[in-house]
Amino acid sequence: MHFQTLATHTGQTRQGAGVTATPLVDRSTSWAFDSMAELDAVFDGAAPGYFYGRDGMPNAVLLEEALTALEGGSHSLVYATGMAALASVLAVAGSGKRVLAAPDLYGRTYALLQTWLPDSGAEVRFVSSQDHETVAGALQSWRPQLLVVETLSNPLVKVSDLGWLIAQAQQVGCMVLVDNTFASPYLCRPAELGADYTVESLTKYINGHGDVLGGSITVRDPEERLRLARHRAAFGATLDPQAAWLALRGLRTLGLRMRQHSANAQDLAAFLDAHPAVARVYYPGLPADPGHDLAARLFGGRGFGGMLAFDLAEATQPRTWQVMDRLKLVLRAPTLGDVATLAAHPARASHRGLTPAQRAAIGVGDGLIRVSVGIEDAEDILADFAQALES
Numbered sequence: 001m002h003f004q005t006l007a008t009h010t011g012q013t014r015q016g017a018g019v020t021a022t023p024l025v026d027r028s029t030s031w032a033f034d035s036m037a038e039l040d041a042v043f044d045g046a047a048p049g050y051f052y053g054r055d056g057m058p059n060a061v062l063l064e065e066a067l068t069a070l071e072g073g074s075h076s077l078v079y080a081t082g083m084a085a086l087a088s089v090l091a092v093a094g095s096g097k098r099v100l101a102a103p104d105l106y107g108r109t110y111a112l113l114q115t116w117l118p119d120s121g122a123e124v125r126f127v128s129s130q131d132h133e134t135v136a137g138a139l140q141s142w143r144p145q146l147l148v149v150e151t152l153s154n155p156l157v158k159v160s161d162l163g164w165l166i167a168q169a170q171q172v173g174c175m176v177l178v179d180n181t182f183a184s185p186y187l188c189r190p191a192e193l194g195a196d197y198t199v200e201s202l203t204k205y206i207n208g209h210g211d212v213l214g215g216s217i218t219v220r221d222p223e224e225r226l227r228l229a230r231h232r233a234a235f236g237a238t239l240d241p242q243a244a245w246l247a248l249r250g251l252r253t254l255g256l257r258m259r260q261h262s263a264n265a266q267d268l269a270a271f272l273d274a275h276p277a278v279a280r281v282y283y284p285g286l287p288a289d290p291g292h293d294l295a296a297r298l299f300g301g302r303g304f305g306g307m308l309a310f311d312l313a314e315a316t317q318p319r320t321w322q323v324m325d326r327l328k329l330v331l332r333a334p335t336l337g338d339v340a341t342l343a344a345h346p347a348r349a350s351h352r353g354l355t356p357a358q359r360a361a362i363g364v365g366d367g368l369i370r371v372s373v374g375i376e377d378a379e380d381i382l383a384d385f386a387q388a389l390e391s
């Protein structure tokens, strides 16, 4: 079945007389049994069922079924937030290990790798996932056990050649974690390319409506699911049933939304690219973008996603804030993937902890604006930027 059909139909309660056509929210924290023998069998895994919400619950399991179908893995596990999912993979697969990671990861992921993971005895090194020569050298000579990359980087929307990276890592027995949040499974399915762990922040495109925090991990090996499930039950990073229900409802329209996000971002990128007040646009959908050909291949012609960034010609903070403050429709909000278009100022948001020199080194200047392009009518988004950019 095709993507939007799976998004609409998987993760349903079983059909039958008297069964609701859409899932109910089941808020119970534990399940009662007719006999101790029955409870014992469920505890053991010898019989299907639920016993305690932290170990598993119906709404989470329906969402996990749908995510597995969309991601193309063997199993998925859902978590309280995207960070809980990332922290869990790093704890299970990265503690005490040699970990190679891209330096331009989401700021909190970078902090986990730099600050917390080394406490477990892990050694962490950073290499740009676009610098293939250095990645190949590090894999061969240093033999890392875990590679951490993002499909699309934040905020400059650089594309990682996942097929190549995973093949190189597999040659030296290194496991691969891909944070696929910016692309979503509509554009890219890292598990199908061989990634051991695909992480999504459900908070972003998958829920899509800005009203749920959640995260997920999709694995290819059922043994990995068991390791992660045991860790999740022990650490308690369980997703709330109401959040699981909402995220599943959001996921039902993921394909439709991603098509509109991509079409609108393509129009906005072309508009900004031709605007005299804009120095440079970062969007892999633009033919001149360095990631264009790779993204066209990786995303199979399904579009280039809803994330873009641009540098103002007058790259000062006052001018940037002036442009952002003039936006009337677009929301100034530090998240992404919602139905509404959102603008962020990376120098004062995701990268505010870096010095100006550190930011300049990774191309995040004062005049950079990141846009999560929503699903409104494109004309209205363009008109808002047109009026905001007037000098």
Ligand SMILES: Cc1ncc(COP(=O)(O)O)c(C=O)c1O
Residues within 6 Å of the ligand: 081, 082, 083, 084, 106, 150, 154, 179, 181, 182, 201, 202, 203, 204, 213, 214, 215, 335
């Ligand atoms: C790429 C990426 N990964 C992970 C996260 C963390 O997700 P959450 O906010 O759901 O914990 C974010 C949040 O912005 C993100 O942008």
